[in-house]
């Protein structure tokens with residue numbers, strides 16, 4: 001693993017619990033974790049249960065006892081680290097957004113293909129049981145032709161103008177702001193559930209243009225470094241209208257200025273025979289409307305996706321005994337490792353990452369040029 005803060009903790013926890021909840025599956029051995037500051041990375045190794053640590057991530061690539069490299073560092077490092085890992089013959093797990101540009105994402109995809117290893121892009125929300133069940137409902141035709149998806153990813157953790165200019169607010173480190181950080185997730189969910197986006201138009205806004213300097217200190221918290229200030233050169237909020245290849249229409253909003261919304265990752269999908277709604281903050285619940293319900297009883301019903309028929313439910317607790325955020329990572333990694341052992345394709349892989357990156361890049365192009373942008377389909 002390279003990096004050890006927010007996602008470092010989330011991934012390490014999931015790796016440690018796989019053997020417990022997915023016995024008999026491929027269980028990772030936590031060989032080494034890398035970071036730049038020795039004391040901090042040593043503490044992380046101890047807390048997360050890694051056997052050893054390195055202060056130079058390239059040392060991980062030289063080790064024969066390491067098969068998979070997990071990249072949980074800021075976005076500008078993803079391409080360099082993923083390509084080096086693939087060239088060293090390691091499978092690559094990479095956090096989203098995959099890269100800074102489409103060109104970088106293509107080089108990452110080509111590197112894993114050329115070196116015969118796999119690439120996993122960590123769009124963990126696909127692996128919430130309710131989202132997997134929504135996918136089954138749509139794929140089985142239960143909702144009929146899909147007309148709409150409206151999805152929002154709403155946060156509020158940078159609304160204080162004195163919140164510092166952390167790496168997530170600096171273009172050279174993060175690529176884009178709310179778009180790549182949280183918009184990437186809802187666009188990936190839309191592509192997973194509905195289909196490919198063919199054309200879009202978008203607009204972006206930066207509400208607070210200057211902030212004190214500082215750095216992330218864990219999770220979505222930060223500390224101010226001093227009295228100096230810097231310019232915010234990424235979006236605080238992005239809004240998108242999109243057409244899909246199957247004729248559906250999408251409306252998307254990603255913002256970190258939606259006060260009161262701590263982590264509101266939501267979608268509603270309307271088809272000719274029914275609709276579904278989901279919200280991460282109540283992630284076990286899927287709200288389903290079916291048009292063939294009898295008159296008088298029509299309306300959204302609330303399904304707690306913890307019954308044995310629901311994806312992954314049999315791995316955990318009896319019906320109604322809910323699971324949480326960390327289980328999305330466990331479901332994702334258990335499925336990914338199984339695919340490596342069985343030699344089967346798995347999504348979201350780096351091909352999927354390139355497709356999502358094309359959408360992200362088109363959003364920025366559209367916002368800059370103030371026009372509709374077509375997305376190349378592969």
Ligand SMILES: NC(=O)c1ccc[n+]([C@@H]2O[C@H](COP(=O)([O-])OP(=O)(O)OC[C@H]3O[C@@H](n4cnc5c(N)ncnc54)[C@H](O)[C@@H]3O)[C@@H](O)[C@H]2O)c1
Nearest residue numbers: 003004005006007008035036072073074075095096097216
């Ligand atoms: N899947 C999700 O839901 C989700 C959630 C949060 C973050 N992310 C993604 O995960 C990645 C990491 O985000 P985070 O929230 O964990 O960030 P963070 O700031 O909490 O942690 C970043 C880590 O990278 C390390 N790092 C930075 N530069 C480094 C370098 N040159 N060499 C080695 N290590 C270096 C830092 O020391 C730190 O441990 C980002 O790409 C982010 O977009 C994904």
